[in-house]
Amino acid sequence: MHETTEVLAGLFLMFAAAKVMGYLAERLNQPAVVGEILAGVLIGPSVLNWVHPTEFTDLLAELAVIVLLFRVGLEVNVREMMEVGLLALGVAVVGVVLPFVAGSGLVIYALDADLPTALFMGSAMVATSVGITARVLADLGQLQRRESRTILGAAVIDDVLGLLVLAMVAGIATTGSVSWASLGTIIGLTVAFVAGVLLVGRPLMLRINGRLPDPAQGYTVFFVAVVLMLGLATLAAQIGLAAIVGAFFAGLILELGQRQHALDHQVQPVAEFLVPFFFVSVGMKVELDAFMNAQTLWLTLAVLVLAMITKVAAGWLVAFRSGWLSSSLIGVGMMPRGEVGIIVALMGLSLGVISQDLYSVVVAMSVITTIVAPPILKVLLTRIVRQEAASHSGALSGAGVQGDGGH
Amino acid sequence: MHETTEVLAGLFLMFAAAKVMGYLAERLNQPAVVGEILAGVLIGPSVLNWVHPTEFTDLLAELAVIVLLFRVGLEVNVREMMEVGLLALGVAVVGVVLPFVAGSGLVIYALDADLPTALFMGSAMVATSVGITARVLADLGQLQRRESRTILGAAVIDDVLGLLVLAMVAGIATTGSVSWASLGTIIGLTVAFVAGVLLVGRPLMLRINGRLPDPAQGYTVFFVAVVLMLGLATLAAQIGLAAIVGAFFAGLILELGQRQHALDHQVQPVAEFLVPFFFVSVGMKVELDAFMNAQTLWLTLAVLVLAMITKVAAGWLVAFRSGWLSSSLIGVGMMPRGEVGIIVALMGLSLGVISQDLYSVVVAMSVITTIVAPPILKVLLTRIVRQEAASHSGALSGAGVQGDGGH
Numbered sequence: 001m002h003e004t005t006e007v008l009a010g011l012f013l014m015f016a017a018a019k020v021m022g023y024l025a026e027r028l029n030q031p032a033v034v035g036e037i038l039a040g041v042l043i044g045p046s047v048l049n050w051v052h053p054t055e056f057t058d059l060l061a062e063l064a065v066i067v068l069l070f071r072v073g074l075e076v077n078v079r080e081m082m083e084v085g086l087l088a089l090g091v092a093v094v095g096v097v098l099p100f101v102a103g104s105g106l107v108i109y110a111l112d113a114d115l116p117t118a119l120f121m122g123s124a125m126v127a128t129s130v131g132i133t134a135r136v137l138a139d140l141g142q143l144q145r146r147e148s149r150t151i152l153g154a155a156v157i158d159d160v161l162g163l164l165v166l167a168m169v170a171g172i173a174t175t176g177s178v179s180w181a182s183l184g185t186i187i188g189l190t191v192a193f194v195a196g197v198l199l200v201g202r203p204l205m206l207r208i209n210g211r212l213p214d215p216a217q218g219y220t221v222f223f224v225a226v227v228l229m230l231g232l233a234t235l236a237a238q239i240g241l242a243a244i245v246g247a248f249f250a251g252l253i254l255e256l257g258q259r260q261h262a263l264d265h266q267v268q269p270v271a272e273f274l275v276p277f278f279f280v281s282v283g284m285k286v287e288l289d290a291f292m293n294a295q296t297l298w299l300t301l302a303v304l305v306l307a308m309i310t311k312v313a314a315g316w317l318v319a320f321r322s323g324w325l326s327s328s329l330i331g332v333g334m335m336p337r338g339e340v341g342i343i344v345a346l347m348g349l350s351l352g353v354i355s356q357d358l359y360s361v362v363v364a365m366s367v368i369t370t371i372v373a374p375p376i377l378k379v380l381l382t383r384i385v386r387q388e389a390a391s392h393s394g395a396l397s398g399a400g401v402q403g404d405g406g407h
Numbered sequence: 408m409h410e411t412t413e414v415l416a417g418l419f420l421m422f423a424a425a426k427v428m429g430y431l432a433e434r435l436n437q438p439a440v441v442g443e444i445l446a447g448v449l450i451g452p453s454v455l456n457w458v459h460p461t462e463f464t465d466l467l468a469e470l471a472v473i474v475l476l477f478r479v480g481l482e483v484n485v486r487e488m489m490e491v492g493l494l495a496l497g498v499a500v501v502g503v504v505l506p507f508v509a510g511s512g513l514v515i516y517a518l519d520a521d522l523p524t525a526l527f528m529g530s531a532m533v534a535t536s537v538g539i540t541a542r543v544l545a546d547l548g549q550l551q552r553r554e555s556r557t558i559l560g561a562a563v564i565d566d567v568l569g570l571l572v573l574a575m576v577a578g579i580a581t582t583g584s585v586s587w588a589s590l591g592t593i594i595g596l597t598v599a600f601v602a603g604v605l606l607v608g609r610p611l612m613l614r615i616n617g618r619l620p621d622p623a624q625g626y627t628v629f630f631v632a633v634v635l636m637l638g639l640a641t642l643a644a645q646i647g648l649a650a651i652v653g654a655f656f657a658g659l660i661l662e663l664g665q666r667q668h669a670l671d672h673q674v675q676p677v678a679e680f681l682v683p684f685f686f687v688s689v690g691m692k693v694e695l696d697a698f699m700n701a702q703t704l705w706l707t708l709a710v711l712v713l714a715m716i717t718k719v720a721a722g723w724l725v726a727f728r729s730g731w732l733s734s735s736l737i738g739v740g741m742m743p744r745g746e747v748g749i750i751v752a753l754m755g756l757s758l759g760v761i762s763q764d765l766y767s768v769v770v771a772m773s774v775i776t777t778i779v780a781p782p783i784l785k786v787l788l789t790r791i792v793r794q795e796a797a798s799h800s801g802a803l804s805g806a807g808v809q810g811d812g813g814h
Binding site: 004005007008009011012015016019055056059060062063066222223226227230231233234237238243265266267268269270272273 | 411412414415416418419422423426462463466467469470473629630633634637638640641644645650672673674675676677679680
């Protein structure tokens with residue numbers, strides 16, 4: 001019972017700190033999510049040491065990010081995403097290759113690391129954390145933009161590519177050689193999963209949509225939605241993809257049809273309740289002590305700069321036709337590594353391929369890219385919206401970025 | 408990552424089983440909660456062994472029951488509860504004394520148990536699980552009835568009395584004598600907590616109520632509500648009360664004012680998402696193997712009958728003026744021991760005062776009283792509503808119990 005009290009006190013501190021710091025961040029014209037992550041750094045072991053990450057907070061955070069990605073899927077219009085499919089694919093591929101090469105090269109050059117370590121470091125820099133950017137875009141009410149759809153599409157493809165790279169690298173690290181069989185299995189399962197969702201799940205949903213009871217009459221549709229969300233998340237995790245990819249696709253299936261709006265009204269409070277635990281949890285994992293060492297500090301800076309430049313470069317290279325602001329927006333939107341980079345680093349640590357110091361560097365890179373991207377996104381978006389308002393002029397001149405959509 | 412997959416699969420199975428079995432229970436004209444608990448028995452270690460209770464599911468269930476009691480508090484009108492205060496107090500006191508004496512006496516008579524074991528067994532039979540009855544009453548749309556308010560009031564007082572008894576008995580079990588100092592401390596803290604909530608929390612809420620932003624503009628009120636819920640739950644747990652008592656009082660504070668309705672719209676989906684995990688978790692803890700033994704089986708039957716009769720008798724003795732049906736309704740409403748009995752039994756087990764077999768008996772008693780009460784409640788309520796409709800006749804003759812309020 002005493003342990004339960006401690007857990008409850010932790011949850012209270014996490015939620016309260018997230019909301020207070022999120023509020024302060026918004027007051028300073030920053031996205032609330034930055035405040036929530038910094039709240040985690042503040043109350044976590046590195047500064048005040050009020051709350052420790054535990055297995056429970058980790059799993060609650062995992063559940064939270066599943067609900068978050070489900071909600072993002074609910075709001076993504078697949079038809080509109082198909083329109084930006086080729087662009088998203090290009091951004092994703094270049095945005096995987098550049099950081100992978102840069103990350104691997106850096107640790108070979110700077111630390112004289114062996115190949116498995118270098119490859120692991122490269123793959124920790126690959127995957128985009130769609131959650132952070134999606135939250136910022138949603139908060140600013142800009143999820144429907146062409147750039148936003150490109151970012152979300154590229155981030156999803158990135159997740160899949162990142163997991164393929166991870167599977168390959170983990171194979172090399174454990175067996176010393178690439179296992180083409182297991183790589184082929186993962187690629188096959190991934191294609192089957194995505195095809196199943198798009199070619200079976202969505203048409204099926206369209207057919208049964210009209211027969212589902214009205215949301216006003218009860219929670220039946222909500223229950224079906226939760227079952228689908230947990231089910232596809234489990235399935236995705238079981239075949240070796242990330243659980244969040246499954247939750248995202250569950251959202252894509254349920255986005256269909258006219259009930260989407262009422263469903264989001266029920267999913268939103270659940271997300272608002274759970275998601276702060278995810279972002280505070282990300283912040284709590286930061287270990288500031290590791291950076292008292294000059295070499296680690298320089299390495300972190302180098303990794304950080306490469307992690308940021310390579311993603312922005314991917315945006316510029318692939319989306320140059322969209323103009324400087326839009327291509328930068330896309331690149332910056334791909335910057336945050338968030339939980340995905342941390343998961344890769346954790347796996348490398350458990351395999352003995354990544355040292356404790358390198359692990360701290362990856363965590364710092366993941367967290368800092370996550371903290372740095374939202375304010376830049378906000379500045380870029382504000383400029384773009386202002387430019388559009390200026391070119392539309394007249395009646396539309398008052399249109400601006402909504403500053404606090406989700407609050 | 409593999410462990411996370413297993414946890415996710417568990418959550419998926421728990422939620423899906425709860426909803427399928429809950430649906431079947433309603434089809435058979437039983438409350439959904441019975442189906443959800445039986446779903447836990449079914450998928451748990453005793454039958455299919457698909458999901459095990461883990462620390463994570465225990466803590467998630469704890470969080471769920473906190474949200475459930477918070478929601479119950481949100482819907483309780485304190486002024487109306489004060490009107491039934493004396494009746495509720497009477498039902499609670501008699502409903503604590505009778506089961507305590509009966510439970511202690513039984514194990515002394517049947518097992519020749521020593522005093523600490525007998526006292527522990529008595530206190531495991533004391534506390535009412537308000538969650539189960541509240542859910543049934545809410546599902547039937549009858550939370551505002553005089554009997555319902557009496558039950559809720561008595562159950563809350565019961566929780567406080569039960570925890571006092573537990574604190575006293577635990578003191579006897581560990582030190583061999585009653586510690587009047589610690590008992591006095593607990594009583595003092597309890598009074599201070601309740602007085603603080605009613606005399607400071609609610610008046611304060613009334614004052615700031617008008618200044619809170621409109622719920623339509625964002626989630627600010629919801630965030631304040633969650634912080635208050637987690638904060639008072641933590642505070643209650645920290646001073647030795649149950650966390651759910653704190654959550655219930657947080658609901659009572661926020662019930663004030665006109666924003667209650669909009670707030671409940673946000674709390675409801677969170678409860679609908681989390682609460683099934685609590686009831687499935689209660690079911691998963693049932694160990695059917697223990698009852699292969701004839702002595703344990705007879706003991707369980709005796710404990711069960713005493714547990715049920717003593718609570719109904721408390722209703723009859725104290726509320727006899729309300730008539731046979733209403734006093735029975737109140738007594739039956741106090742029957743479910745649910746999680747509270749299990750918590751007491753767990754504590755006795757860890758102190759070495761309760762044997763593994765006695766523990767299984769208490770768990771079975773808690774679960775069976777929980778499963779038995781809802782259908783009886785439903786039958787009694789339907790009769791009462793029919794009688795009222797008959798006596799009101801004419802215009803109101805069509806009024807009946809709402810069969811599926813929350814679904």
